[in-house]
Amino acid sequence: MSVDAQTVRRIAHLARIAVSEEDVAPLQGELNAILAFVEQLGAVDVAGVEPMTSVTPMRMKKREDVVTEGGRATDIVANAPETEDHYFLVPKVVE
């Protein structure tokens, strides 16, 4: 499978990365080189094989359902580019 210019624009938008028009063609070439490389996986017989979901055979650890942390709003917003009263600021999303 390979991608066309329109698909490159669509993927870029899904990935939330602005791509300029002059970047579409080179990106298309690079993405198609990678897709051509992974094409060989089609030759493998995977009938009846379970997809890997956990690399080490272990039961997921669970902890007590109790509060372990909290009250750190100042720490959490400390690195944000724009904040107000412990809120993250973004452009208006609701009219």
Add this chain to the structure above:
Amino acid sequence: MSELNELTLAEARDGLKAKRFSARELTQAHVDAVEKARALNAFILETPERALAQAEVSDRKIAAGEARPLEGLPLGIKDLFCTHGVTTTAGSKILEGFEPHYESAVTANLWRDGAVMLGKLNLDEFAMGSSNETSAYGTVVSPWRRTGSDAQIVPGGSSGGSAAAVAAHLCLGATATDTGGSIRQPAAFTGTVGIKPTYGRCSRWGTVAFASSLDQAGPIARTVRDCAVLLASMAGPDARDTTCVDLPVPDFEAAVSRGVKGLTIGIPKEYRVDGMPAEIQKLWDQGAAWLKEAGATIKEISLPHTQYALPAYYIVAPAEASSNLARYDGVRYGLRVPANDIVGLYEKTRAAGFGREVKRRIMIGTYVLSAGYYDAYYVRAQKIRTLIKRDFEAAYAEGVDAILTPATPSAAFGIGEKASADPVEMYLNDVFTVTVNMAGLPGIAVPAGLDSQGLPLGLQLIGRPFDEETLFAVAQTIEDAAGRTALPKPWWA
């Protein structure tokens, strides 16, 4: 008392214990070496004041007879580990100015054990690369050069700063991370030792995520013993990472001197790839001969799905990366490029903040996870991963204790030499290392000789899950037989 930075980590530890020098003197020697080596660009951030302050504490602990396992030993930290109050970049512009308000589990373990931090080490952006050429903070230069040439050589990647700093004696050891070969390939390129432990051995908490089912932290150092000492401190259970196992950490240093008598070492025929340079084949044969001489049994084995590991990796890793890197949105931390609406803010911030290789991988990941392609790409790749793991399980079930392979398909290349338009050319560097991540196994790279141009070459050993001890024993046997590689002349100082 000159050249304290030429000691190995274990020698420095023993020297401090015997009070032959102070932690302050040891740290100062390294701080000076770091300062003189800026031409290598190994550090993104130097923290000499913090290092000297920690060394003062260590000297007091040693005087009081309370020395901890890594007391007063100066280390470099790959800038993928979050460090409390110390800028952490992941080699990316998008984390500009990020100062974590928490400490990664691995680095917290090192400070608990008395280690000293010299600074944050350069890396490929978000650990995506095999040459350290994708860092937003510039390429790292290897301390190694080809015989009779002053052309700049890559240190490998993504832990290029870690490998270069250790090889150049700027630190006694360094933390690193390995998603597809990022510890073992740079170790092989710089004549250092690097181990990627079994998935789950080290906590991933507080380490910037690339591909969560593949990422694992480990050390790079100048000897096998030094790696064993460092891993013993870095590893251990952590309730905050659900994939970190609740297993006690063995005495790795004791395993170093076990020898290989009675062990069976597998030689996988599928690693004899087309076009493998004769030098690499010779090195591999030599490694097998050394182990045989030391009392191991050598056995040819088959890992039939080897060739599919790298293409499957280039589906799984970008898919997980596209999800993990969705968090860089210009809202919570790092770079923000203003826009009139929220989608514009995301798109402009991510366009300006991510480098080319990272964008490429996010886009591939987004594509293979998108509607209509998920089964054809991602699910198929995860099935192939099961087959790769089964190959290893079959070999181990036949009594193989460890597997010997070359670490890389060639020695290090020159900076800019692989800047072609085809990203796959660079990806092929990881062809021997990536299987190990796909199967979650431990792997170690150990220097074994030099190529005809005078650059280091390494061998890789792959072990059973959670049997790093055997890897340390076998790697030590290779280190003993090969001798320590001649160190590069310090042209940079």
